[in-house]
Amino acid sequence: MKHRRINRRKTVVAGGAVAALVIAGITFQSANASDSTEQLSVKTLTAPAAGTLALSLKADLGASEAGTYYDAATKALVVNVVSEDAAQAVREAGAKPRIVENTLAELTGARQTLTEKATIPGTSWATDPVSNKVVVTADRTVSNAELATLQKVVKGLGGKAELKRSAGEFKPFASGGDAIHSGGGRCSLGFNVVKDGEPHFITAGHCGEAGSEWSTSAGGPAIGSMVDSQFPGNDFALVKYSGDTPHPSEVNLYNGSAQAITKAGDATVGMQVQRSGSTTQVHDGEVTGLDATVNYGNGDIVEGLIQTSVCAEPGDSGGSLFAGDTAIGLTSGGSGNCSSGGETFFQPVTEALSTFGAEIG
Template sequence: MSHKRIPKRNAAIAAGGVVALGAAAFLLPNANASQDGNTDASAAAPKTLKATAASDLASQLQDLLGQAFAGSYYDSGKQELVVNVINGDNNVIVQAQKAGAVVRQVANSTKDLQAAAATLKTKATIPGTAWAIDPKTNKVVVSADSTVTGTKWDTLESTVKSLGSNMATLKKTSGSFKTFVSGGDAIFSQVAQGSVRCSLGFNVTASDGSPAFLTAGHCGVAAKDWSDSETGQPIATVDQAQFPGNGDFSLVKYNDATTQAPSEVNIGNGQTVAINQAEDATVGTTVFRMGSTTGLHDGQVTGLDATVNFASETVPGGTDTVTGLIQTNVCAEAGDSGGSLFTQDGGAVGMTSGGSGDCTAGGETFFQPVTTALQATGATLGNGGAGAGAGDASATADPSATASDPAAGGDQIGGGTADPSATAADPSATAADPSATAGDQSGAGTGDATGTGDQTGTGTGDQSATGANANGSSSHHKNR
């Protein structure tokens, strides 16, 4: 039985719109996981670690240190893992140092910081606020967007002050915290209120063995049936959705059980980053995000287990509180909800939830951890070995090469004709040039900053860019 191939423009769906603030960030080179030749006498010297190895070590040391563990972060400049300890047993600290971490004494325990966050939840759950534990400052950092004014600001400020200056800090952030449902080329659904647009995060295999993908939970709550084009027939149906509450994720199953859904992120020009594992985020690590609205961009993880209080889009004056998110210093815009956050080494880290600001002035974006979503839905990363198929032989890419130039990653929506000879790209090369247009954005409508102008921008001119497999017999869905 033949199956229609989904046009690459829509099938290769992009991820959450994030751009690094400031200059282009280049991914760290693959450093040695540890220094060679360490003897007992030199075991306390910090090891040189790449981000993935640092994340693994952080998890191990959290178990080792127990209650003495007060968070950790990755020093990307020195390529070292820094671990906070409080009231630690010197023996345990020595073990942590021998394992290769930089150990520092801090004032606040994880338990104390979590208690402070609980107080904020009780006394200051206000739309437009967010908070997360920052291991670099050993404090809870509280953010308030432009909508938090008057008595709301007074309540928030007094609550933060009551926690003590050594426990929490308060800052203003640009724009307003919102979920990024509209705008950009991605996945579509028709609802009573009109067309809804989100982005595909990562292709996965559901617990029953069927092909599926992860996206944002608020997308799955907003609509059940999803298509690869605004007016097309549904190709996937929501199986599970979580929003608000403890997470923002959906599992959406492809309607055609024979759909081939490669475990990769398309960063444009026939180049892809193979996704081979799910990774927990670590503060300080560099991450990449492929966005249908703003192209490929990079930034750093700034906080974990963040709580965000979105103004409800369904209940006037209500609040949609989401917990357990990853906080980053990158931006996103309308249409990026659900899109993929990943590492240079092919680690799936998160899906776009929401944030504030835009990719001109900057902002911050929160992501749903992939590991939590997989555990909750019972899905597994990847597609059980299904490949990209003939004609879709995209080269495995290095996102850091293209991350600074959105134009290079631009036609990632359509992808164009696949170039099997494409060399590994460095995504960071495309990420930092905000002036570059994201190739296919001309098909994204007028670019209304609110995302509403993009609702009809399906970019028909690129619909034919399906690559050599346009007439193939199999369907292939890429996350873009």
């Protein structure tokens, strides 16, 4: 469904995301008055609570919903919509509506075009609800000829996509928090889980194959065996504990304490998150995109990832992404490091748990 282009003016809130859109034809003063009235009904929410409300509104609004994000500055859920009727439903639910141009169907179509015409190693794309576009990123390995192809495809998508460059190189962070070892390689444990009443843990799929044995030190005694591993496409694996290895439901914070993990949840753009890994320990950042597709090269393409501003380095793979006591993701890969920064992508925990028939515990 096509929609009339809406002229709009953006107001930026320091420390947060784009906060408001002013529809053409309404005076600035009246728009401010409307925003003030609207703000009175907006619920103050934690990021996990905002994610729960977002899922509910998505189900209720259907095609009229065009993405959501969490405004950390105001602690509110912002919901992109394409009609005033949908905007009113959002207000009544306690969230803040934002009229946008591109529907989710149009953005999904843009992603499909990128898949068909611009599947190039060293690229990623993710739906960004703040810009209401698909953000395409090319790393430093993308050649000039490949970049020209990418630019042509993105230009053809008009206002549905934008292209960015990364100074780093997209790659899985191979080679939770605590270190786990197998065959000379090192990754990080994600979260302890329970499957069929038995203790297991989840980590990144690219860390190893089914049947591989894992220990807590290089060459040490095995603490478990990998029973399932999925990569590429997905990036998660399940390891069954053996013996009496302790398996508390917590994440190592590397300061002598741990964060208890009581549940799993979905990421929301704007959510503040932390990552724990055996190379760089604990770092924090923000969720910047959802449903990201990343082409690591050599045919290794992973879909449905969480894009963040959290840094990571080799050996952090499989480590925990969490928000308070909520498990959010498993470290997959990205570009950069914890000195220069970069983008890092995470496999959603909820998908891994659903696939394995496991639960946090």
